[in-house]
């Protein structure tokens with residue numbers, strides 16, 4: 550018998566997932582558009598877990614992927630949100646209701662927000678507004694505290710014989726961890742290793758940018774985080790926006806430059822009128838110029854379609870960072 554709360558699955562035609570090897574599946578969580586946000590299903594010797602969850606609206610997709618792969622809900626042992634932003638952790642509460650044996654593994658700074666999501670909802674309302682929050686992210690459900698385990702820096706998880714190492718990775722958010730997976734020599738990076746859309750990686754060079762989302766963007770701390778992640782010499786990274794990337798050194802160096810450029814751009818407009826808007830235009834234009842210069846194969850409207858929303862959110866985060874610098 551199945552009394553699931555989430556039987557109204559997204560239409561099967563929309564569901565998109567990709568096997569990446571090493572028992573890792575990348576699942577499109579279909580936030581805003583296909584190809585913007587994903588999460589990862591990891592399987593090992595009969596055990597299953599999710600790294601990031603998408604939003605509450607993504608839950609039917611995850612359940613459908615499990616069904617198609619013949620994985621019972623009882624076998625899901627862990628839900629591992631890299632941080633508590635809603636595009637990564639919005640589905641935690643709902644999923645925990647679907648998986649009776651699952652434990653929620655969270656950064657120590659994020660745990661209380663998933664146990665009692667009231668503050669998270671409030672903060673998200675400021676970033677997204679009420680209409681978008683309800684429509685795009687859905688309701689946030691609390692998780693019973695006895696099913697939540699905090700994972701401090703360098704905690705290890707024995708995932709049925711597969712070692713996962715949790716690393717505290719501030720810079721994008723102070724409640725962010727990454728997971729180093731020994732088997733794939735890969736890191737599940739959430740937003741700590743930036744965002745890089747496959748559609749914009751077809752030119753001469755790679756395109757990666759720092760999601761400077763409100764409210765904890767911290768340039769020097771983030772750069773130190775990247776140095777630490779790169780010191781593991783990962784062969785691949787699994788980013789939430791979007792998918793697996795293997796040119797880790799190139800992307801890491803480019804992302805470090807991007808973080809510095811973002812901070813410089815924000816500071817350039819520190820005394821300007823309408824500075825959030827000016828910052829938004831500046832970082833959007835810089836990205837477009839770079840992509841055209843690299844022969845990315847897309848025209849300006851197509852590029853805007855892919856990154857405009859990100860740049861608006863990034864400008865919001867940079868504006869907030871400027872305010873914190875001033876106080």
Ligand SMILES: [Zn+2]
Nearest residue numbers: 634636740789
């Ligand atoms: Zn994100």
